[in-house]
Amino acid sequence: MSAPFLEKISSNKSFEGELTKYKFKSAALGGLSANFNLFVPTNASNSNKVPVLVYLAGLTCTEDNGAQKGSFLGPASSQGIAILFPDTSPRGAGIEGEDADWDFGTGAGFYLNATNPKFSAHYNMYTHVALELPQVIEAAGIPIDWKRQSIFGHSMGGHGALTMYLSSPHKQYRSASAFSPVANSTKCPWGEKAFTGYLQGGVEEAKEKYDATELISKSKEPVHILVDFGTADNFYKQGQLLPENFLKAARDAGHDEFQVRVRSQEGYDHSYYFISTFASDHVHFHANFLKA
Ligand SMILES: N[C@@H](CCC(=O)N[C@@H](CSC=O)C(=O)NCC(=O)O)C(=O)O
Numbered sequence: 001m002s003a004p005f006l007e008k009i010s011s012n013k014s015f016e017g018e019l020t021k022y023k024f025k026s027a028a029l030g031g032l033s034a035n036f037n038l039f040v041p042t043n044a045s046n047s048n049k050v051p052v053l054v055y056l057a058g059l060t061c062t063e064d065n066g067a068q069k070g071s072f073l074g075p076a077s078s079q080g081i082a083i084l085f086p087d088t089s090p091r092g093a094g095i096e097g098e099d100a101d102w103d104f105g106t107g108a109g110f111y112l113n114a115t116n117p118k119f120s121a122h123y124n125m126y127t128h129v130a131l132e133l134p135q136v137i138e139a140a141g142i143p144i145d146w147k148r149q150s151i152f153g154h155s156m157g158g159h160g161a162l163t164m165y166l167s168s169p170h171k172q173y174r175s176a177s178a179f180s181p182v183a184n185s186t187k188c189p190w191g192e193k194a195f196t197g198y199l200q201g202g203v204e205e206a207k208e209k210y211d212a213t214e215l216i217s218k219s220k221e222p223v224h225i226l227v228d229f230g231t232a233d234n235f236y237k238q239g240q241l242l243p244e245n246f247l248k249a250a251r252d253a254g255h256d257e258f259q260v261r262v263r264s265q266e267g268y269d270h271s272y273y274f275i276s277t278f279a280s281d282h283v284h285f286h287a288n289f290l291k292a
Pocket of ligand 1: 060156272
């Protein structure tokens, strides 16, 4: 089967590199049109394929939030690292109820593959991010070295980054980091709602593959994980994030502070002002593994 055609929507020079928005017809998302942004640093060429960081955004976001407000492009440019910004859900599937709430359906794909037949033709963000996007970008001849990938994200996207890293069967990603992640998704209202809707087996099915705390508690291999959350984050205060559960499970499973760092940042909230403050830290954290 031939790779889908990538249509360029826009392109902007930034920090000497190029941020390009593409769209294509996504098989993983049931044939719907999907957008993504890709930042490629200036040092990338066919004889110098560059490593890549995948950034997963949170609820209500698109491929633009991280690219426009994350402050990732400068550090990525100076480190010679590409950044891929996928969307957060399929768009326009036409499923009854998918636009009713901001925390479910459109803009809230939760980086899983749906097993509920109502959603399973379209809501396959796990396959879209882990398999489909690397394949279509590679087929388009863009000089990225897919053997050197790491993943990070915010909130629902932090959940996506941690769970995709920890559940990746072939160690697809070298490291993972997250800003204010939904870190114990089967124990918080956002996750309970998402899994009840998207998965035939509901929350119980999610424990196997889509809960970072469950996954780290069973993980025996060495890991490279950095998490930051803000103490003034209202979603943290409401019990949507539960980073302490993730940290405890990591320590109980034998992962020390060199493998899993969870940092509480005094006075910061859930916004991109918080993310951009620590953006450089996260890119440099990943550069250690992507350039090793
Ligand atoms: N109901 C609000 C809240 C949406 C919101 O805060 N979204 C966060 C992610 S929350 C967890 O995944 C976000 O990143 N928003 C985008 C931004 O640019 O800040 C609403 O509908 O706006």
